[in-house]
Amino acid sequence: MTDAIDAAVGLAEDAPLFAHRRARAAFVTGSEACRHAVLAPEDDHGLAPALRLALACRIATLNADTALATAYRTALAEADAGADLAALADGASALPAPLRAIARQADLVTTRNQTAARADIAALVKAGLSNPQIVALSELIAFVNYQCRVTAGLRLLKD
Amino acid sequence: MPGRIRVKLLDWAPYIEPVDIARANARQREAMQVTPSSLGISLYVRTLAHDPESCLARTILFNAIMYAPGGLPRADRELGALGASVVNGCPYCTMVHARRLADLTGSDDAVTALWHDRPDRLSPRGQAIWSFARALSATPSAATPDHVRALRDAGLSGADIIDLIHAVAIFGWANRLMHPLGHVVPAARC
Incomplete structure (x- = not known):
């Protein structure tokens, strides 16, 4: 069965690279378990799945990963999320609180991680995020950046 | 040097x-x-x-x-992790994985070359891994078929390259936790 990474890379079950990925079964199952843990966790700490999908779409777009961004956008549309989350997914910065602070952190850590500092975490606290929410947000941002590098690398091995 | x-x-x-x-x-x-x-x-x-x-x-x-057994040697995975940590700007991960690379190879040569920004002093295999790790860590990725060709020319199999992609990618994750959520402090003990 194909997974989210196969779909984004464009791998069918009869593709050689599909089988080569399965030689490292723990990477495949582990990536799927992580995707579930950051996008649709049992305990979302009040960061709803639709918000997570919108952020994932925004981060995949910053990574110029059209296939992943489209997959997240499609899932977001099915979640019937509303205008604010659509704007978040589209990369807008004029957003209501706390989405504005959340979007700013996602953009910062994705594109300029080395400049992230204590004041940026303080800004999330000021926007009302709890410690579990700050950690869950951080894991989501970082996961999508992981996923984008796996897909970018595997596409180079596809042919 | x-x-x-x-x-x-x-x-x-x-x-x-x-x-x-x-x-x-x-x-x-x-x-x-x-x-x-x-x-x-x-x-x-x-x-x-x-x-x-x-x-x-x-x-x-x-x-x-x-740590999975077989496939790409652990030192090569650590070199990929180090390249990612430098590009992603995580000083703590850079320190830890420079140390692991030195321990696994039993030599400070690679870390010394990279500290002085002289990747040309790495082996051809090391240069190919370093170059790919840095390119794949850019946002968006700047890795190209030429990088993959260089890895294959240096002796990496397709399975080895899959291992390397994941080692670089997982530091695209870890570096984005460790650096935004905290900072380095002097070691309490040696």
Whole structure:
């Protein structure tokens, strides 16, 4: 069965690279378990799945990963999320609180991680995020950046 | 080469209050893999245990990618991790994985060359891995078929390159936790 990474890379079950990925079964199952843990966790700490999908779409777009961004956008549309989350997914910065602070952190850590500092975490606290929410947000941002590098690398091995 | 580099130890401290082990719930204890006798769980793990589901899932994936037997040698995975950590700007991860690379190769040569920004002093295989790791870590990725050709020319199989992609990618994750959530501090002990 194909997974989210196969779909984004464009791998069918009869593709050689599909089988080569399965030689490292723990990477495949582990990536799927992580995707579930950051996008649709049992305990979302009040960061709803639709918000997570919108952020994932925004981060995949910053990574110029059209296939992943489209997959997240499609899932977001099915979640019937509303205008604010659509704007978040589209990369807008004029957003209501706390989405504005959340979007700013996602953009910062994705594109300029080395400049992230204590004041940026303080800004999330000021926007009302709890410690579990700050950690869950951080894991989501970082996961999508992981996923984008796996897909970018595997596409180079596809042919 | 002048200016030989030996990696010093640093510690890491979070910007938020870590989970108190004595007050952790069952899921947090599971994510920290706490046993009745366990001591010295790192501040990093205690910080990330605020979200035990992602903490546990990521730890399992990270260990598979960095420690799975066979395939790409561990030193090559560490060189990929180091290239990612430099591009992603995580000083703590850079220090730890420079140290691991030196320990696994039994030599400070590679770390010294890279500290002086002389990747041309690495082996051809090391140069190909370093170049690919840096390119794949850019946002968006700047890795090209030429990078993959260089890896194959240096003797990496397709399976080895899959291992390397994951080692670089998982540091695209780890570096984006460790640096935004905390900072390096001088080591408490040597």
